[in-house]
Amino acid sequence: MYWCRMHVLVCTANHCTQNGAQQVAARLRLELKRAGLDGEIMVNTCDSIDLCDIGPNIVVYPQGWIYRNVQVSDLPELIESLRTGDRPVERLLLRPDSEDEARRRSLYREAVEQEPLSVEAFAALAERYGFDEAWVAEQARRGFIARKPGEDGDRITVTSKARHRYGLEGAG
Numbered sequence: 001m002y003w004c005r006m007h008v009l010v011c012t013a014n015h016c017t018q019n020g021a022q023q024v025a026a027r028l029r030l031e032l033k034r035a036g037l038d039g040e041i042m043v044n045t046c047d048s049i050d051l052c053d054i055g056p057n058i059v060v061y062p063q064g065w066i067y068r069n070v071q072v073s074d075l076p077e078l079i080e081s082l083r084t085g086d087r088p089v090e091r092l093l094l095r096p097d098s099e100d101e102a103r104r105r106s107l108y109r110e111a112v113e114q115e116p117l118s119v120e121a122f123a124a125l126a127e128r129y130g131f132d133e134a135w136v137a138e139q140a141r142r143g144f145i146a147r148k149p150g151e152d153g154d155r156i157t158v159t160s161k162a163r164h165r166y167g168l169e170g171a172g
């Protein structure tokens with residue numbers, strides 16, 4: 001129903017789908033129907049919201065809540081929150097000052113200041129901020145870092161996409 005109380009968007013673009021977003025969306029619709037909430041809470045899938053490394057991601061309107069890394073097992077708690085709409089599920093909520101978001105921003109700020117970094121130096125920097133090899137690979141896949149040949153081996157630079165995401169356009 002279009003004239004709903006809340007609107008939930010589940011990103012089902014590539015990266016989120018690889019981490020189970022389709023199952024989350026389908027189960028969310030089913031459970032909202034079972035809870036009798038489907039008439040007032042509309043669920044739609046959407047394209048990337050550019051938080052690809054922390055998906056599956058969900059946005060809730062009109063509150064503007066952004067949930068990251070949502071799993072099917074999180075849905076009972078999520079649905080309870082949607083029932084009233086007055087309190088988000090804090091542990092899933094992403095804010096500009098969320099601990100993980102702040103770590104990513106600090107890492108990228110440091111990378112911009114030091115670039116171009118060797119592949120090993122970027123990996124070491126990421127590790128210092130608590131991110132592993134898989135996370136680094138995801139950054140490359142989503143176009144947040146670029147790897148180019150240098151005189152003494154490949155070099156990593158931070159792309160404009162990542163600078164925009166973390167508000168680092170003037171940095172470096």
Ligand code: FES
Binds near residue numbers: 017047
């Ligand atoms: S694929 Fe979901 S945020 Fe990019």
